[in-house]
Amino acid sequence: MTTEQLDAVIVGAGFAGIGAAIQLKRLGIDDFVILDREDDLGGTWYVNHYPGLAVDVPTTTYSYFFEPNPNWSRLFTPGPEIKQYADDVADKYDVRKHMRFSTTVEGARWDEDANVWRIALAGGETMTARYLITATGFLSQPKVPDIPGIAGFEGKVIHTTEWEDDFDATGRRIAVIGTGATAVQLIPELAKRAADLTVYQRTPIWVVPKVDLRFGERTKRMFARIPLTQRVLRWLTDSIYEVMVSVGVRHYRTFRGRFNISAADLSKLHRFAVIRDPELRRRLTPDYDFGCKRPTFSNGYYRAFTKPNVHLQDAGIDHLDADGIIGKDGTKNAIDTLVLATGFDLWEANFPAIEVIGRDGRDLGKWWRDTRFQAYQGVSMPYFPNYLSLASPYAFLGLNFFNTMEYQMRLMDRLLSEVKRRGATTFEVTEEANAAFLDRMTELLGDSIFTAGNCGSANSYYFNPAGEPTLLRPSSTETAIREASEFPLADYQIA
The missing domain is CATH 3.50.50.60 (FAD/NAD(P)-binding domain)
Structure with missing residues (x-):
């Protein structure tokens, strides 16, 4: 069987996969595919379409910073509009042509001799890629309760x-x-x-x-004609949520x-x-305590x-x-x-969402469970060269997924630009950098509600099976973006 050879494979066609694809194109990498098991893009916003579905973060904030949308109907926008936004962004940045739907990725293994990822698809097809990016999201594996009868x-x-x-x-x-x-x-x-x-x-x-405001036609026209007005509103909603997470969660x-x-x-x-x-x-x-699990409006x-x-x-x-x-x-x-309405299985089925075998045969899921859930800057693990996992421990910044995507795109830009500048073929985070990052995250979590608050009965998906709150990154959006833009390049072995 012929194996397709590519520069990159992105697993997942939700907002994370779309953002990663946009960043690859900005870097001049165009030989890539986005694989998704569904038959359309949008991730959780395609899969979910139950009555009452709406975003629970203001859509002025819940959107790519570089792609504001003046056409939202409400402050807390209904689900179909979020799906349409995903369609519009994919079309505007010409990433839809890279997508292959109804394609299930079963696993990926690093080939140390060829320095490529070998990706296995359901049905027996295989691919090889220089870079592997999993953008499977945090809410992608439905949880079905095991109820007798x-x-x-x-x-x-x-x-x-x-x-x-x-x-x-x-x-x-x-x-x-x-x-x-x-x-x-x-x-x-x-x-x-x-x-x-x-x-x-x-x-x-x-x-x-x-507090759900309706955006009338006059407001939409103002957002379109004077984009600064929507930027100001985003700054306001961003700031409110940043303060909420900082005071109520990280610095409890x-x-x-x-x-x-x-x-x-x-x-x-x-x-x-x-x-x-x-x-x-x-x-x-x-x-x-309020904040131990995601509150809602x-x-x-x-x-x-x-x-x-x-x-x-x-x-x-x-x-x-x-x-x-x-x-x-x-x-x-x-x-x-x-x-x-039993939600999603984050830790058992989603970390990782597919089997990933790195250097020296290290199984990512087994390694996480045998040691601790960990990921440098929320994206990289030692022994996994040329791999970025966008839904990893310490990746999520809090209430807004798009702020997470923003810093991850910055990290991709800095890291892959340096790989290109050096004419290198591989990157891999060092064990020292990964350990130092884990120690810092653990220390910062000591001030958080998850450690200092009363969360024992919350049954929160923020906590992994070992009881550690390793889903959220305990740092501000500003700090995460700065670190993603300025992290020491020596934290990676680039060869």
Whole structure:
């Protein structure tokens, strides 16, 4: 079988993959492909299209800094507009032609003799590439709960990542499992039409009111004609979120959790204003600190529980039978539809999303689990030459993925430009630089809510299976971008 030879392979056609492709083209690298298992681009914004889907970070901030969009309809834009933005950026920067859809990457292995990555695809096809970039995102592997009896349930089962657009909730008896960010958006929509809706809650979530502004045509024209006005609004939303993450997450110990207490009080006031039943308010109140898991914004979530057709069940699930759910308290709830709003499997299925075997046969997933989850600047690991993993430990800056992509593109520019300048063929982060970065991240996390706060009952995906909060990078956006632009080139072996 003929093996296709390329300069680079990018795995994932979401916003990270699109950003990486744009940066490669800026560097003069055009012989690359973007592989994605779905049949269209957009990543999580293509896969997810359930009712109520919207971004939970202002879209003035949730976009590439170099590509502002004056056409957003709202401050918290609905999902279809985010997908359209991905389409528009891919077309404008001419990266769609590099994409191959319905292509599943099974694994990649570094060939030490040829200094290339050998990438195996489902179906037996192979590729070789000088550079491998995995842009599989943090939310790409759906989590399906292992509930006894679920295979024997005779009703409809829908995971939110596989939503059926023609599904009509009208008159149905629906159970929703999960109360994370997805459920907070979906539940109010289902409550409008379902005859009966029961929400199965393991862990309550902090919900604060959503200040969602509509952008009228006059505002859109102003953004288009005077781009500085949108830049100013972005600076404002960026600054607000940066302060929130800095004070409430990264420097929790320094500020003694005062911001978190205030945010929790706002959520409590929100519940009190909407829900008059004190027992229901108590059951919807988290017992962990605000910020231990991703909080969310909604004006309709708590209100949904005041409807006569909506019920909260927090006693736990024992098993399913053919037509309903039997709770751990022995009660049975007859349903015809089961909605799994159970989120994503980050650590077991997504770190890494494919099998990656580096130099000397080092298996990335096994190495992470046998030692610690770690990645220099959130992208590089020793023993993995010419490899950048954009969804790695210590990669995510907090609430806004695009700030993460911004610093990663800066790092790609500095690193690959130096490789080109030297006429080199490989780069690999040194073990010393990687260890020093890990030590610094661990020390900085000592001041964070994850170490100093009360997070034990949060069930947060920020924590890996060993209990370490290694998803987030405990540094400001400004610091991450500066380090990505100025890191010592000696931190990499370039040969």
